[in-house]
Amino acid sequence: xxxxxxxxxxxxxxxxxxxxxxxxxxxxxxxxxxxxxxxxxxxxxxxxxxxxxxxxxxxxxxxxxxxxxxxxxxxxxxxxxxxxxxxxxxxxxxxxxxxxxxxxxxxxxxxxxxxxxxxxxxxxxxxxxxxxxxxxxxxxxxxxxxxxxxxxxxxxxxxxxxxxxxxxxxxxxxxxxxxxxxxxxxxxxxxxxxxxxxxxxxxxxxxxx
Numbered sequence: 309x310x311x312x313x314x315x316x317x318x319x320x321x322x323x324x325x326x327x328x329x330x331x332x333x334x335x336x337x338x339x340x341x342x343x344x345x346x347x348x349x350x351x352x353x354x355x356x357x358x359x360x361x362x363x364x365x366x367x368x369x370x371x372x373x374x375x376x377x378x379x380x381x382x383x384x385x386x387x388x389x390x391x392x393x394x395x396x397x398x399x400x401x402x403x404x405x406x407x408x409x410x411x412x413x414x415x416x417x418x419x420x421x422x423x424x425x426x427x428x429x430x431x432x433x434x435x436x437x438x439x440x441x442x443x444x445x446x447x448x449x450x451x452x453x454x455x456x457x458x459x460x461x462x463x464x465x466x467x468x469x470x471x472x473x474x475x476x477x478x479x480x481x482x483x484x485x486x487x488x489x490x491x492x493x494x495x496x497x498x499x500x501x502x503x504x505x506x507x508x509x510x511x512x513x514x515x516x517x
Contacts, residue, residue, distance in 0.1 A: 309504045316475055316509045320349045323413070323471060323507065327353070330411055331364065335468065337410035339367045339459060341423065342381035345415035345473045350388045366392060367406055368399040369414070370423040370458035373437065375451050405435060405463045412467040416474045419443040420482050420493030424458035427492050434462030461497050469503035477511045 312322060327338070340346065366389070371381040385396050397406075414422045419441060425433060426441045438456050445454060464470060472495065474483050485493050498504050 309499055309506060311506045311508065313508045314510065316348060316511075319473070319475070319507045319509055320352050323349050323473070324352045324356075326471065326505075327413075330469070331361075335409055335411055336363045337365045337367060337406035339369050339406070339410060339412040339414075339464070339467070341369050341413065341415045342371075342384040343415055345475050346413065347388060349473075354389065354391060361392075361395065364395050365397050365406065366395045367397045367402075367410075367459075369412075370456055371399050372450065373400070373455050373457050375454045377448070377450055377454070399457055399459070402435075405459055408466060409468045410466075412464045412470045414464065414470065414472050414495075414498075416472055416479060416482060416486065416495055417444065418447050418478065418482055420485060420490070420495050422464065422472070422495050422498065423460065424456040425460040425494045427494055429460065429494070431494070431497050432462050433460035435459050461494060464498065465501055467501070467503070469505065470498055470501050472498060472504065472506045474506065474512050475509045480512050483508065483512050 368382060368385060372378055382398050386393060389396065416422065419427055421427065421444065424438050424440060426438060426444060428441060429438060438458050440450065440454055440456050445452060482493065486495050489496050
């Protein structure tokens with residue numbers, strides 16, 4: 309596991325350079341998250357149009373499938389990656405994930421989930437519908453009984469590389485649990501992957517100190 313600590317802006321620059329280098333190496337498939345953690349990275353991506361991007365597929369890793377917030381994450385991509393709409397692979401249209409080689413960009417959730425692989429879900433889970441946990445419902449302001457569809461650890465661990473983004477002081481507690489191998493934190497399983505890169509901003513580090 310490689311850990312990169314920096315300011316949010318420099319982490320975004322690092323992630324963008326990694327993304328462009330992976331494209332040059334022939335990687336065309338990327339699993340990507342919605343939400344506040346990658347939002348500034350997507351702004352950087354929208355400022356450029358990498359050569360050969362027409363071959364790139366950006367796979368949505370999760371979404372909400374019922375209730376008042378249905379398809380909220382797809383709406384996020386349409387808003388924050390408008391010029392890449394043709395590259396987005398909506399999760400609601402998928403029966404299987406990308407073929408290898410692919411790379412996963414993930415955010416660490418407040419309860420330790422990645423995508424909607426919640427703590428109560430079996431570590432071997434790869435793809436399907438999931439019941440969202442109470443902490444996720446509260447954090448996203450979702451109604452009880454809201455379900456999601458998601459890729460899981462079984463898919464992410466097949467990646468060529470995994471970039472796990474951790475940003476903001478509200479993530480310091482769960483980051484400490486991740487570092488201490490808390491067995492209730494799903495993201496801990498990502499440490500099995502030899503190509504795991506964890507990107508932490510200075511706010512997480514300061515709060516965790």
